[in-house]
Amino acid sequence: MKKKLKWITLAIVVLVAVIAFLGYRFIFAPNTAFDEKEVAVYIATGSDFSDVQHRLNPLLKNPAAFEQIAHRMGYTQNVKAGKYIIKKGANNIDIVRTLRNRNIPVKLKFNNQERIEDLAGRISKQIEADSTTLLRAFLEPTFLKNNGFTDATALAMYLPNTYEFYWNTSAEDFRDRMLKEYQRFWTDERKAKAKAQGLTPVEVCVLASVVQKETAKVDERPRIAGVYLNRLHSNMMLQADPTAIFAMKNHTGDYTMVIKRVTNLHTSLENPYNTYQKYGLPIGIITMPDISSIEAVLNPEKHDYLYFVADPQNYGYHKFSRTYLQHLQGRSEYIKWADKNGVK
Structure with a gap:
């Protein structure tokens, strides 16, 4: 009898150990099936637990074990949208806690x-x-x-x-x-600078978008901005090539077209963006201006230039002129260079 009781006790101990081992594996053992260090999981707004399973199950060794733990931890009725990072080797509890609390x-x-x-x-x-x-x-x-x-x-x-x-x-x-x-x-200081130029913050951004398109050289933007402001303050047309280009795109609806050389075809187009045909600023933004372009309009270089043209000897930069005669000379140089290099 004692021997039989001993065997029964041993069997119970073994059974408890097996159950404990299986329970440990069920709850705490790693349950990821990917090789990467971590994987991003996106849970869309309005998702339920079945949506989570659809996204997560391919990443798990044992989807059923995850489902059981998710139920026990109350996650199945509390799914939250967001981006979550599941790390390699995470166990079911780690995964549920991540999905519940760690939207990154x-x-x-x-x-x-x-x-x-x-x-x-x-x-x-x-x-x-x-x-x-x-x-x-x-x-x-x-x-x-x-x-x-x-x-x-x-x-x-x-x-x-x-x-x-x-x-x-x-x-x-x-x-x-x-x-x-x-x-x-738009701090009070920036608003004051805009007002000093006779512009609203939105108008500053409109002009900055023209400056942005006119030159990719950040160090030249304050000088370009100064030219345009001089023209505005002198009641001259801006006659900005980028506005003529954008006007053509706006007119045709083809915003993918590439225009390397502005001609009379572009400058003569009647369009509210074309500053060759209307005084003042274009009706809107012609590109998203960088902060550097906005700051260039707010802090323009002080000078008396009214004209500029691309400088063939200094690629990307421009030659600036005070008089129209000087501008025509520079323009003539550029046209010769453009013709020679096949710029169309």
């Missing part, structure tokens, strides 16, 4: 967007909201009116930089955050 922000970047539509497309590649939803939020009429923008100037609100956002940020939340960043940028 993304580094969102944008610059050099020519149109608000381009910006919507760029942002849609970095957060959950699609380009159509973003564009609708960007151009929502009441929002624009309440904040002093139009469809043509809406791009002025989006200052190129790197920002932190949660991946599941809505289109409206992204737009509203950008408005706050814009308002933060």
